[in-house]
Amino acid sequence: MQKSKKTDPAAFRYQQELVAWLTDLNGSSGPESGLEKFILPAHLYRLDTYQSSYLGRITINLAKTVFEPCTNLFGTDFVCLVLAGYFKTLPPASDALTSAADGLPAVLRKDEINKEALLFADLCEICIRRWTILTSADPQSSPFNFVHEDLHRVFLKKETLLVRPCSRHDLASAWSLTSQSTPAAGLPESLFASVSGVLLCKSTATDFHVTEVPETLMVFCSSLTEQMSVASAIDVLDFQLKHFSPSAAAAATAALQEFMARLTAVNALELRLAAD
């Protein structure tokens, strides 16, 4: 092995100043960067190329990967704008670009007055958890690496509009947003309903599927309450399916069967419906 010689830290000053200028995004151009002490003055204007491509590249990459569901709902431009604002405040430090915006939900939630920001914060958090699920080992699919987490200890949290990830259950392996619709958020009800009805499913076949909960099932979700454990929530859904009025039960069962068939077809996931 080559004997390592400690390099004089001064030899890296150009790196520190170039990266600091690039990530500061303080509006100064290449010629105004102060980097003429290292870089040939005739080339300073070309630094703007690095700077203009830097934010664009990382935000688009994240919009297409980690935040793809947000991008599908709100468009690339909006998501990139939010990410750019985030990186201007907190320059990225993570080796892996896909982890660079993990702090975004917390930053968005600091704006307590803005309800849309709170909702978007939750969406971003779902996206980050979804990405962790997407890239996690099979068959373990929980970001917490629990294969058989006790569902009685996982609770619905109304204030975050999120259900913590759960592992397998007879009905489905699912992570879902199950809060009731809140028109006070100022968003169209249908948008929120479809957002809140998103089920993120991870199957043992490694393929991933995002689907909307059918309208006829949303009524069941609305009966779920805060402090209810996920195990209880699923039991409530099972119970309502079995014990609702016959006509409503038939419609709900048909909707559920169709929904599960869709999941099964895409995921090759074997789901056992709440049986007789």
Added chain:
Amino acid sequence: MHDNLWGLGLRPSHFSSYSALENVPPLEIMTDNLLHHRGGPALHHTLKIASRARGIFLHGIGLNIGGEGSLSPDYKNGLRELVNLFNPQVISDHLCFTQSGGRQSYELLPLMRTDAMIDHVVSKTDELQQFLGRQICLENVSAYVSYKDDAIPEGEFLNTIARRAGCGILLDVNNVFVSSRNFSLDPQAELERYDLSLVRQIHVAGHSIRDDFLFDTHDAPVCAEVWNLLAGVLSRNSGIPVILENDDDSIPLESLLEELARGKVACAKVQKN
């Protein structure tokens, strides 16, 4: 030119196209797209396609070999997992720095070409090769700025590092062209500085024109001048695998395969003459 020496960068947008392709060319996989993936569709599809490819090359952008300080243990571990998983013919990253002061640029920033940088890079390359138990290759990057204290031409800079560290060179012909033009140098002369006996893999790609300089965008067809330069390299050593890079996800796989085929023919013609 053997068919197992000409390949493409594997893009997720082409996963389904590769599934339908009977004859999968050699493929280059991006380390950073799969770093720390323990499962999931991206890894699953990459593994499936890689098992049918006529050769695998693993190429990264986040190693920061020229950056101050040590290599990231997290990055090294993730890289080693991917090396063990894919057993690539060549493992490579860029001769550059990407971060400093706890901040990531995710950009391939050129190194100041000094003896001190050579010592620093050799030391870190040596450390990584010991860690992996494998040789790695370092790629020349495109540059738009040069430093007042650059003391060594780029080809000789890379040659010296490769000889001292026992690593290989990934020669990006397009990057030589872009950097040469940007600094009013002769691309052919700059290319001839490289010791081809150290070159384990070649990249070829397109670039864009930005005002009065060339910009390495990796999203345009390879220009004729770059194909000619490549042909010149291959006429001196025809056994080096070539990977065509293109980061534009809107381009169908068929178009890239056609461009690769045209490039092979163009190079063969030049070599014949």
